[in-house]
Amino acid sequence: MVSFGNLARKIFGSSNDRRVRAYQPRVDAINALEEEIQALSDGDLAARTDMFREQLAGGAKLDDLLVPAFATVREAARRVIGLRPFDVQLIGGMILHENSIAEMKTGEGKTLVATLPVYLNALEGKGVHVVTVNDYLAQRDAEWMGQVYAFLGMTTATIVHGLDDDARRAAYAADITYATNNELGFDYLRDNMKYDRQSMAQRGHHYAIVDEVDSILIDEARTPLIISGPLDDRSELYNTIDAFIPMLSEADYEIDEKQRSASFTEDGTEKLENMLKEAGLLKGESLYDIENVAIVHHVNNALKAHRLFTRDKDYIVRNGEIVIIDEFTGRMMPGRRYSEGQHQALEAKEHVKIQPENQTLASITFQNYFRMYTKLAGMTGTAATEAEEFGNIYGLEVVEVPTNLPIARADEDDEVYRTAEEKYKAIIEEITAARNKKQPVLVGTTSIEKSEALAALLKEAGVKDFQVLNARYHEQEAHIISQAGVPGSITIATNMAGRGTDIQLGGNVEMRIEQELQGIEDEAERAKKTAEIRAEVQKLKDQAISAGGLYVLATERHESRRIDNQLRGRSGRQGDPGRSKFFLSLQDDLMRIFGSDRMDGMLQKLGLKEGEAIVHPWINKALERAQKKVEARNFDIRKNLLKFDDVMNDQRKVIFEQRLELMDSEDVTEDVAEMRHEVIDTLVSRHIPEKAYAEQWDTAALKEEVGQYLNLDLPIEEWAAEEGIAEDDLRERLTAEADKAATERTERYGPETMAYVEKSVVLQTLDHLWREHLVNLDHLRSVVGFRGMAQRDPLQEYKSEAFELFQTLLSQLRMHVTGQLMRVEIVQQAADAPQPHEPDTMEAHHIDATTGEDEFSEPPAIGGGAAVMAPSRMVAASERDPNDPSTWGKVGRNELCPCGSGKKYKHCHGAYA
Structure with a gap:
């Protein structure tokens, strides 16, 4: 029986189909202009940019210019780089212009699509950012598409690791800036640690297009960008606590693989308390006394390190260091470290050198960074499964763009075996059969361990000519991928997400030309060699097509359907034939966690023999339901994390806006005076109770604090003894004396010098207190979860206590600034006065999900925008x-x-x- 919803879709099309159809009139209008625009000279075509800008200045809207602007870019691309955007690419460009995500399959030309809305939005002159996942892609795309922009009279720049501040400012001043998500985020944080507006790099957040948007805004959303400085060495503590964990039995703790959490049972807690007492680490009697919060944190990390983190799956040990493996891409991530002591716990477990922890100086998540843009859009091959998250968190709608040519890939039903041994045996047979008929095979695995186990099995079976692509060998990645479409090739890849290089049947022509023509200077010889390579690749492509195209063979399902779809999507590029199939066993992680025991019993009852597989669409649907559950759980985790981060983000915005106001002010004397008066109000109200008699005033304590914060020795006790003195009279006298002292100091050193000093002191004090506040928020965040046991909402508790901490920060700011400025003695000229400067040592950390490299782990170029700053x-x-x-x-x-x-x-x- 056909449901009404399905029937309606058949008649009217899905909502996605209807939206795509709505773009057709504008596509037709662009096509109608093609002949007219093709007739223009290069000069006339380029001059259209100034014409569009004049129309905008005259009151036209960007939407009014979309059709002629897109037609202009299409013709410019055809003339300059020999690429003419297809109609579906025009549709993709319109989707990006409308603050949405364009889901376009692999090989459909997303890089070219971006030029259309980028050019249109750059006409406003406010700067457009195109965000990519690594430096290589940022440079490649900027150079490639920059030719089109340059032809049309627009400037293009690239932000990559190692640029100095001046180069960054110049790059952000360009009409179009290509950059990685990491660079953009860190530049924002560094800008908000600067001490004058002129040294800031970014000029605002107007419009951004995020490539691989699912990787950046979903996969990396839980990991904040952090700029940090080192804390004291506590390696002894980590080693001591680590030694306790092997002494515990399985009855002493509980592990939840689904939630990735570990906790101690009552017996385990008692054992730990005794061990900690003997080591002299326990304060009081109970592990859960408030003064033992830090110890609880450390023992929990040690337990997780031993029971939830697996060597060669979650991390590897290389050159005496713990290197994290990215769960989505299977890549090594050198320089990336788990936060809050978890990395140190792993170092203690593996008995390698324990690196000191860092204190956060500034941080922001990609969720909150990219939500600052007035207009945001994204593109990727796989976003539909996360459409709800994109909509809820970023307000982005996902629109699937039809392929230029129909997809010819056959996606087959999964084969499910009872045991992993049976599954791998079937996989080896399948790979061998494909190789024998010269079909290229891409084998997807979910971990390094499994890719190497499969490689060993292939060798045992006599198959030796294959390539392994995982975190251990990612240096050869581009070459391996470029040849993955050669007939008969076998490539084993760990979590094959978007790798930035197309798998083209027959091999990647451009990559081969680049490699094989190195060192050949003679133009005739180069041309001859190029023609030979193109002919050979075409012949190999025909051979691969006749063998059925690229065969994507997956050895396991990932917990996210999106990662599975990325793997499938490597085959069937631009209408090429292809095939994909998943081989599973009841012992796989996803199957095991989601109740394979019942299925195992059922299959045995049905008489499933060894080596036989069950293949049925119902199995696929059941697995998709399991994956949806995991995706929903991960979404809830990210949503919850965002709620907590929003609290800090609101406070961050207040602090950063305050800094900008201070930097823009020539003179902060009025702000300083206001702070001074508020300090006086606080001191008076602290020591003079409301409506109290003069004899009840604590004048001795008030005199002491006036000396401490205002640097004044005043006869407060004598004033209080005067007949008829009131609280307001005392406040007015204190204010008059403090203002008089401040005025005298200004006259002594000169208004310009004093204005400079005041601004410097306020900014430096604000930054110092903000860093302390971040540490306090981290500590609050790590313990607030326990409030749930008392039936209190941890989020509400965090909000109220974070607000109190913020109020304390503002109060301390007033006190510290007033105390310093009422004491300041300037013995140098203004030019030599202490200048505010960034912290002595800073490290920036975040991993690039595509390259696996921490771009901020090494010192930058001299004068550079600052991953590591030399002491000064x-x-x-x-x-x-x-x-x-x-x-x-x-x-x-x-x-x-x-x-x-x-x-x-x-x-x-x-x-x-």
Whole structure:
């Protein structure tokens, strides 16, 4: 029986079909302009950019210009790079212009699609950001598509790791900026640690198109970008606690694989308490006393390290370091570290050198960074399964764009075996059969361990000519992928997500030309060799097509349907034939976690013999339901994390906006005076109870704190003894004396010098307190979950306590700033006054999901935008030797250069630093 919903879809099409059809009139309008625009000269075509800008200045809207602008870009692309966007690519461009996600299959030309909305939105002159997942793609796409933009009179730039601040500012000033998600996020954080507006790199967040949007906004959403500085070494504590875990039995703890959590039973807690007492680490009697919060955190991390983290699956040990393996891509992620002591717990478990923990100086999640953009859009091959999350969190609708040519890939039903041994035996037979008929095979695995086990089985079966692509060998990745479509090739890949290189049947022509023509200078020889390679690849492509195209053979289902779809999507590119099939066993992680015991019993009753598989669409549907459950759980986790992060994000926005206001102010004297008056109000209300008699006032304590915070020695006790004195009278006298002292200090040092010092003190104090506040929020976050046991909502508890902590921060800011400024003594000229500077040592951490490399793990270029900053200190002018720059310390950019040239430092020696 056909449901009404299915019947309606058959007659009217799905909502996605209807939306795609709605773009057709504009596609027709663009096509109608093609002949007219093709007749234009290069100069006239390029001049259309200025014409569009004039129309915008005259009140036209971007939507009014969409048809002529898209037609212009299509013709420019055809002339400059020899690519003419298909009609479906025009539709993809319109979707991106409308703040949505364009889901386009692998090989459908997303890079070219982006040029259409990028050009249109760049006409406004506010800057457009195109976000990619690694430096290579950012540079490749910017150089490739930059030719089109340059032809049309627009500037293009690329942000990559290692650029200095000046280069970054110039890149953000371009009409179109290609950059990685990491670079954009860290530049934002670093900008908000700067001390003057001119040194900031970014100029706003207007419009961004995120490539591989599911990888960046879903897979990486749970990992914040962090700029941090080191804390004290606590390696002894980690080693001591690590030694306790092997002494526990399975009855002492409970493991939940689904939730990735571990906890101690009552017996286990008692054993641990005794061991901790003997080691002198337990304060009080109970492990869960409030003063033992840090110890609880450490023992939980140690238990997780031993029972939830598996070597060669979650991490590997390389060169005496723990290197994390990305669960989605199977890549090594050098430089990436688990936070909150978990990485140190793994180092203790594996008995390698324990690296010190870091204190967070600034952080932001990609969720909150990309939500700052006025307009946001994305593109990927797989987004539909996460459409709800994109809609709820980012307000992005997912629209599936039809392929230019029909998909010819055959997606076969899964084969399910009872045991892993039977499954692998069937896989080896299938790979051998495909190789014998010269069909290229891409084998997908879910971990390094499994890819290497399969490689060993292939060798045993006499198959030796295959390639393994996983985190251990990712250096050869591009070459391996470029040849994965050659007839008879076998490529084993770990979590084959978007790798940035197309698998083309017969092999990748451009990659081969690049490799094989290295060192050949003669143009005739190069042309001859190029023609030979193209002919050979075409012949190999025909052979691969006749063998059935690329065969994607998966050895397991991932917990996310999207990752499975990415793997399937590697085959069937641009209408090529292909085939995909998943081989499963009841011992696979997903099957085991979601109740394969009942299925095993049922299959045995049905008489399933050894080596036989069950193949049925119902099995696929049951597995999809299991995957949906996992996806829903992961979505809930990310949604919950976002709720907590939103609390910090709201406070971050307040602090960062306050910093910008301070930097933009020439003079913060009024703000400082307001802080001083609020401090006086606080001191008076603290020591003079409301409606109390003068004899009840605590004048001694008030006098002491006035000395401490206002640096004034005043006869407060004598004032209080006066007949008829009121609280307001006392407050007015204190305010008058404090203002008088501040005025005298300004007259003594000069208004300009004092304004500079005030601004510096306020900014530095604000930053110092904000960093302490981040640490406090981290600690609160790690313990607030326990409030749930008392039937209190952890999120509400976190919100209220985080608010109280923030109020404390603001109060401390007023106190600290007032205390410093009422004591400041300036013995140098204004140019030599202490300049605010970024923290002595900073490290930036976040992993690139596509390359597996931490782009911020090494020191940047000199003067560079700062993953690791060298320590710096202020040096008095009298102590500087003009001939020895090592004695200068930190020099202000606008100071006269200490070398004596008479130029400003930034135009002299500072030009190189």
